[in-house]
Amino acid sequence: MNCLLCHSPYNPIANWRQLLFLEDFDVLCPRCRGAFQLIDGRLCEMCGRSLEESAPSICADCLDWEEDERWRGVLAKNRSVYVYNEWMKEVIALWKFRGDYVVAEAFRQPLTAVFRRDFGSGWQLVPIPLSAERLHERGFNQAEALARLLPLPSVPWLARKHSEKQSKKSRRERLETDNPFFLSGHPPINGKRIVLIDDIYTTGVTVRHAARVLLEAGAAEVGSLTLVRA
Amino acid sequence: MYILPSSVASPLVSWLNGQRLLREQLPFPDEDIAAAVQAGLLHEQPGLIKTARAWRCVRCGNDDPHLFASFPCARCGSDCTYCRKCLVMGRIGTCTRLVHAALLLPSERYEAPFTWDGELSAAQAEAAQAVCQAVLDRSELTVWAVCGAGKTEILFPAIAAALENGERVCLATPRIDVVRELAPRFRQAFPRVPLAVWHGGSEERGRIAPLVLSTTHQLLRAYRAFDVMIIDEVDAFPYSVEPMLEYAASQARKEQSSLIYLTATPSRVWQLDIRRGRRNAAVIPARYHGCPLPVPAFEWCGNWRKRLERGRLPQNVLAWVLRRLEQGKQAFLFVPRIDELEAVTRLLQRVNPTIVGVHAEAPDRAEHVQAFRDGRVPLLVTTTILERGVTVPNIDVAVLGAEDRIFTESALVQIAGRVGRHAAFPDGDVRFFHHGKTNAMVRARRHILRMNEEAKKRGLLRR
Numbered sequence: 001m002n003c004l005l006c007h008s009p010y011n012p013i014a015n016w017r018q019l020l021f022l023e024d025f026d027v028l029c030p031r032c033r034g035a036f037q038l039i040d041g042r043l044c045e046m047c048g049r050s051l052e053e054s055a056p057s058i059c060a061d062c063l064d065w066e067e068d069e070r071w072r073g074v075l076a077k078n079r080s081v082y083v084y085n086e087w088m089k090e091v092i093a094l095w096k097f098r099g100d101y102v103v104a105e106a107f108r109q110p111l112t113a114v115f116r117r118d119f120g121s122g123w124q125l126v127p128i129p130l131s132a133e134r135l136h137e138r139g140f141n142q143a144e145a146l147a148r149l150l151p152l153p154s155v156p157w158l159a160r161k162h163s164e165k166q167s168k169k170s171r172r173e174r175l176e177t178d179n180p181f182f183l184s185g186h187p188p189i190n191g192k193r194i195v196l197i198d199d200i201y202t203t204g205v206t207v208r209h210a211a212r213v214l215l216e217a218g219a220a221e222v223g224s225l226t227l228v229r230a
Numbered sequence: 231m232y233i234l235p236s237s238v239a240s241p242l243v244s245w246l247n248g249q250r251l252l253r254e255q256l257p258f259p260d261e262d263i264a265a266a267v268q269a270g271l272l273h274e275q276p277g278l279i280k281t282a283r284a285w286r287c288v289r290c291g292n293d294d295p296h297l298f299a300s301f302p303c304a305r306c307g308s309d310c311t312y313c314r315k316c317l318v319m320g321r322i323g324t325c326t327r328l329v330h331a332a333l334l335l336p337s338e339r340y341e342a343p344f345t346w347d348g349e350l351s352a353a354q355a356e357a358a359q360a361v362c363q364a365v366l367d368r369s370e371l372t373v374w375a376v377c378g379a380g381k382t383e384i385l386f387p388a389i390a391a392a393l394e395n396g397e398r399v400c401l402a403t404p405r406i407d408v409v410r411e412l413a414p415r416f417r418q419a420f421p422r423v424p425l426a427v428w429h430g431g432s433e434e435r436g437r438i439a440p441l442v443l444s445t446t447h448q449l450l451r452a453y454r455a456f457d458v459m460i461i462d463e464v465d466a467f468p469y470s471v472e473p474m475l476e477y478a479a480s481q482a483r484k485e486q487s488s489l490i491y492l493t494a495t496p497s498r499v500w501q502l503d504i505r506r507g508r509r510n511a512a513v514i515p516a517r518y519h520g521c522p523l524p525v526p527a528f529e530w531c532g533n534w535r536k537r538l539e540r541g542r543l544p545q546n547v548l549a550w551v552l553r554r555l556e557q558g559k560q561a562f563l564f565v566p567r568i569d570e571l572e573a574v575t576r577l578l579q580r581v582n583p584t585i586v587g588v589h590a591e592a593p594d595r596a597e598h599v600q601a602f603r604d605g606r607v608p609l610l611v612t613t614t615i616l617e618r619g620v621t622v623p624n625i626d627v628a629v630l631g632a633e634d635r636i637f638t639e640s641a642l643v644q645i646a647g648r649v650g651r652h653a654a655f656p657d658g659d660v661r662f663f664h665h666g667k668t669n670a671m672v673r674a675r676r677h678i679l680r681m682n683e684e685a686k687k688r689g690l691l692r693r
Contacts, residue, residue, distance in 0.1 A: 002296060099321040100314060101301030135304045139321065145301075 003029035004106055005091065027105050035087040038110065039080055039229055047204060048079040048118075049229045065204065074211050076221045078201050079118040080229035081110050088228055096142045096199065104142075107227055108149040115150050115225055119195050123223070125154035128198040128210055129181070131162035146227055147197040154197065157187040158210055179209045183217055190218040201226040242266050243331045248398075248438040248455030250289070250330035250481070252277070252320050263329065270332060277326035278311060288328055289450050290316035291477030315474065318430070319450055330453045337396050337440050344390035346383075346419045353514045353690045354384050360512035361388040365458050365488045372491040372511040374504060376681050377647025380518035381492050382412065385460060386419055388490075393423055393440055397457035400442040402449045402479055404472050406430070408462065409443045416441060446475040452482035459483040460490040494647060495640030495677075516685035520692035521656035523678050524649045526642070528671060531663040534631060538573050547663050548581075550628055555582055555608055561626040563611045564645055566634035574630065575611045587611040623652035632662035632671055642674035 001012045010029035026033055042051045046062035058066070065071050082088055095103035127143035135141055147154035161180045183189075194214055196207050201224065211222035242258055243266070253274070256263055266272040279286045284295040292298075292315035303310035303325060310323035322328075350358055357373055364371035365388040375381040385401070392399050403409060406429045413427050426439035428448035435444075436451045444452075459479050483489060496504065503509035517523065531544035543551075554561045563578075565571045568589045575587030586607050588598045601607045603622060627649050629637060637645075642662065649658035662671055685691050 007296075094317070098317045099312070100299070100317055101312070102299035102314070139303050139305055139310070139323070140301050141304070 001025070003027075003032055004103065005029075005032045005094075024109060026109070033106075035085075036091075036110075037083040037085050037088075039083055043079075046075070046077060047201065047229065048077065050083070061204070065208070071208055074208050074215065074222070075204065076223040077118070078204065078207060078224045078226065078229075079114055080201055080226045081107070081114050082228050084200065084228045084230040092199065092228070096138070099139055101140055101145060104145045104149060107146065111146060111149050111225075111227060112151065115195075119223065119225060121152060123152075123193050123195040125150060125152050126157050126194050126196055126210075126214070127154055128196055128206060129156065129158050129160045129184075131160045131180070133162045143198045146199065150197075155187065156184055157189065157194075158182070158213065159184040179213065181210045181213045183213060187217075189214060191220045192218075193221045194219050194223070196222065196224040198224060198226045200228045200230050202230040240266060240271060243271050243333070244335060246272070246329070246331045247335050248331075248453065249436050249451050250275075250328050250453035251436075251451065252322065253327040253329050255320055256329060267329075272329050273332055275328045275330075276324075277322035277328050278313065278324050285311055285313075287313035287316060287322055289313070289319070289322055289481075290474050291481075292316065292474070316447070316450055318447055334455060337398050339396040340393045340420075340423050340440065342390075343393045343420050343423050344386060345421055346386055348383060350383060351380070351516075351518050351520070351690075353516050353685075353688070354380060354518065357381075357512040357514050358384045358387050361385060361490055362391055364388070364490060364510070365392050368457075368486050368488045370489045370491075370510060372493065372496060372500065372504065372509055373514070374493060374496055374511055375514040376517060376523055377494045377644060378517040378519075378651040379494075379514040381462075381514070382415060384514075385490070385492075389420070389441070389458070392458045393420065395457075398438065398440055398442070398455060399458040399460070400444060400449070400452070400456040400482060401460040401462055402444045402446065402475060402482070403462040404446050404475055406445050409445055412443055416443065446472055446478055449475070449478040449482050452478075454481075454484050456483045457487045458490070459487055460492065462492045495643045498639070498673075501677075513684065515681040515688065516690035517651070517656070519653035519656055520690060521650065521653075522682040522685065522691055524646060524658050524660045525678050525682070526646050526660040526662050526671075526675050528632075528662050528664060528667060528675075531630070531665060533665055534663070535570075535665075538570065538577075541577065543574065543577055544630075544663065547628070547630055550661060550663075551578060551609060552581065554626055558608070559624065559626055560602070560605065560607075560622055561609050561628065562645075562648060563609060564627070564629040564637075565611060565613060566631045566636050568613060570631070571611055571613050578609065578611065582608060585609045585611065588614075590614040624655040624658070625649060626659040626661075628659075628661045628663060630663050632664040633666045633668045637668075637670060639670045639673040639677060642670060643677050646674065646678060 002009050004027040006029060008029060012025035039050050042053055044051050044059040044062055045057050047059060049059060051059060091103060094100050125147050127141060127147040130141045158181050163180050196210050198207060207224040214222050242262060253263060267274055275288055277288055279288055281293055283293065285298050286293040292313050297314045298311050299314055300309045300311045303323060306325035310325050312321050312323040360371060361384060373381060373384060389399050409427060409429050416425055420441060423441050424439040425441040426434045426437045428435040428442060428444035435448045438455055459482065461475060461479050500509060504511040529546055531547055534544050537544055565574055571587045571589055578585045584607055586598045588595050588610060590613060602610050627645060629645060646660045649660050650656045
């Protein structure tokens with residue numbers, strides 16, 4: 001088999017277990033797979049980043065969020081799969097910006113594992129939407145691509161207005177700008193537990209904006225699952 | 231010939247001039263593009279074509295089913311197949327259209343464009359004459375020149391003639407460092423002729439000029455634009471001959487144009503065709519300094535992989551290295567793979583801590599190469615022929631594991647071709663340490679011997 005990322009040949013059968021239980025083979029060679037860094041050890045209870053053993057259970061960023069009465073409790077929790085290392089930056093650039101959709105296959109197994117561990121079938125999947133313009137430009141929504149990897153169907157309950165690319169703004173600016181998200185139609189949100197799906201959690205503004213819209217429409221609880229915690 | 235009135239030669243046509251791009255990559259309103267297509271000024275093509283096996287990418291020629299994937303496309307609302315091979319140039323999917331201008335704007339003529347006062351060796355002059363003839367006839371020619379023959383200069387007279395005729399010339403190569411290295415040499419030789427350098431990081435990529443130097447990927451932008459197309463594949467190891475480059479060149483050149491291949495190591499089929507006269511070729515069997523090519527020696531080194539696992543090198547390999555260190559003679563040691571490179575480097579660093587290992591994708595590659603060039607590194611363990619500029623005057627070369635599949639005939643000929651390039655040091659040791667002789671090794675050696683024989687027969691050797 002050839003590696004999905006580096007295209008070099010490798011032996012996908014890692015052990016007997018895989019063969020006996022017909023588990024899925026890794027689509028990446030060991031070298032490419034090993035370059036990703038899973039988030040593990042002790043996590044911030046809120047945003048799911050790695051913490052030192054001695055640190056308090058909530059990180060300083062999340063403390064800021066929870067002390068702000070406008071944002072307290074908006075997001076139940078975030079969990080992410082991978083650390084945003086140099087390799088991940090390269091892979092995200094290939095996948096999202098160059099548009100190599102099939103790269104998402106490499107995330108199926110680890111993303112599903114985190115979803116099962118931290119959420120589960122009681123949650124409704126809602127991918128973070130792109131604006132119509134961005135969607136046309138990119139051809140696909142990376143958050144939707146991730147949601148499709150999970151074993152539950154996802155629902156397009158949110159839509160998004162077109163605004164500047166986020167990465168060009170500061171945290172303060174992003175907080176104060178209007179919420180770009182709105183409900184798409186009249187979805188049956190009442191009392192639902194919702195997990196937002198996105199590619200990267202950086203400051204947490206995006207998922208909180210989306211969560212607020214859903215909470216105001218009657219959701220019971222909103223969490224988020226992202227591929228990367230930057 | 232039909233000449234367009236300038237009012238019709240819309241900004242779209244002059245902007246596109248000689249390029250074929252994705253429709254969405256044109257910085258013009260969609261209505262304007264549609265109108266130009268309607269008026270026949272622009273031609274549109276589908277980006278992918280269905281074949282019996284799977285698909286073919288019209289831009290890069292890829293038809294390997296493994297290098298296509300599909301995705302739910304938001305633009306056309308269905309599952310689009312896309313080409314993974316040329317993604318860097320913008321994704322081409324089933325719903326993408328490629329656009330090029332129906333006509334090419336003419337190029338200027340340049341009177342006496344050539345200022346070069348170097349001198350060609352007898353062998354070079356002969357080949358240069360053949361290149362001139364091919365350019366004149368718009369035919370195909372293979373220049374088979376040994377490593378260190380001085381092949382760039384061979385092109386100059388023919389390029390000058392083409393420029394005087396108002397023709398466009400493109401030299402394409404798989405390696406960006408070759409493009410970077412050649413640019414100043416071409417600027418110096420043709421100071422009054424606009425030169426465009428196309429690589430991923432250059433601003434002027436895609437801009438048509440009388441003289442264009444391009445990497446493989448960037449050449450994919452051009453369509454029916456060049457009268458003279460030169461493909462430079464020399465010293466490409468481990469970049470094997472890339473079918474994409476051939477395809478890109480076939481698209482970038484005009485239907486009536488000359489095609490010049492520069493190679494040190496033509497494929498076996500080509501070698502045979504050349505020997506039987508079925509392929510038009512100019513062979514330069516001797517280096518510019520007129521000394522014969524160093525011939526590789528074979529030396530069996532046992533199961534070196536097993537030894538390496540136990541943390542040891544074969545005795546004779548270690549002895550070879552120690553000898554160079556003792557003599558203070560710099561050397562390259564080639565190994566097949568990156569993990570082996572790391573293991574070998576660690577072992578050799580116990581002997582001499584200044585020895586370093588460099589592989590093709592190593593981020594600190596440039597630093598180490600510079601250190602080697604400065605003589606601060608006595609021995610470089612490597613998996614790749616580094617930049618072309620690394621013609622360190624006085625070196626020896628060894629291959630550990632020459633039997634590995636990666637060391638093809640052409641790879642081995644090019645590796646041997648590192649040695650003795652400088653006129654002051656035309657000799658050196660080339661040694662293939664192996665665990666079982668392969669056909670590739672034997673052919674590489676025969677290849678070099680034949681070149682030396684032919685050079686002698688043609689009286690091109692000084693000794």
